[in-house]
Amino acid sequence: MDDADLGDAVSRARDGDEAAFGVVYRELHPMLLGYLRGLIGDDADDIASETWHDIVRDLGGFRGSGQSFRGWAATIARHRALDHVRRRQVRPRTTALDEQIAEHLAERAVAPDSAGVALENLSTERALSLIAELPQDQAEAVLLRVVLGLNGPMAARVLGKRPGAVRTASHRGLTRLSERLRGAGESNG
Template sequence: MTSEARALHATAPSDEGDLGDLTALAVQGDPGAIEVLLSQVRPMVVRYCRARLGRISGHYHIADDVAQEVCIAVLSALPRYRDMGRPFASFVFGIASHKIADALRSAVRSAVPTEDLPDGPDDRPGPEETVVRYSEAERARDLLTRLPEHQRELVLLRVVAGLSAEETGNVLGMTAGAVRVAQHRALARLRAMASEESGA
């Protein structure tokens, strides 16, 4: 790891400027910068993929595989990446959106049940806990699908992917203040829909 990459890693990118500096070094081929950049981007990509692909049989391994494909695609595209005034996160989430769409198409085409034999003891949650988790996740997904697309994407980026208001604004082309207002409205709408369901 180069001294520049070490210094950027030590400051743990907290704003788009730090990530931009790190991206510039990674594009130039600095192995340390590439390693640090991917370590910063990967957790966001995994959360985003899990949020978008969790409805495929509830298996996170599919989302994790797609997240890995996204990271590989980002790594291969790095030498060709050019800063066009948009944040690097927009570039990453653009790749993620395409890979997620591919995975959804593939899941629809190849939905064939198979029987797998377990390799060892089953330490997964019991049937009751699984049903409760699945039911809660289904309810949350159902509520999210009833939001308009822009609000749904904002909630996924802010709440699930864990992006800051500034990062989300950069991805969606909004100011941080507009993101906070839109998030407040989206969450209020979700609460209202949830309470309508509970009361009905």
């Protein structure tokens, strides 16, 4: 779904259209769940529920485009995940996503680069195991850009960083992934 269609669905959902909210939920839930699984692992389902509770509660005050809504929802999810981490005193981590997210990894490649193309062809578990090896800032930037499909400025807003820092982290993360994939291909060939 493109950002214009998402923005329209969000607007209708804000006005009480339950079918439109269903469209928004079906579009974003797999991506939010994947992002949360990348951050906190097995507790992602519970945190996703909390995230949707907050989204429903605050939807009436949201104004913006589809891309802005994705960023707003990702920010809520991130805050819920960080609260969870503080409560549990566990370090955020990147873990394997379920098969439902595999489609979104393929659909939302950051750019037509070798790492993005290679990620499309990997299983979700393998892709996320590679992302798990990245430094935390790079892993989270890649998750926001690839799984949620956020642009650089919106991902920066979610992370509370400058757009250049997020672009750099994402680029470095994708470069490392590309190098690891090339290395794995050479050792297999």
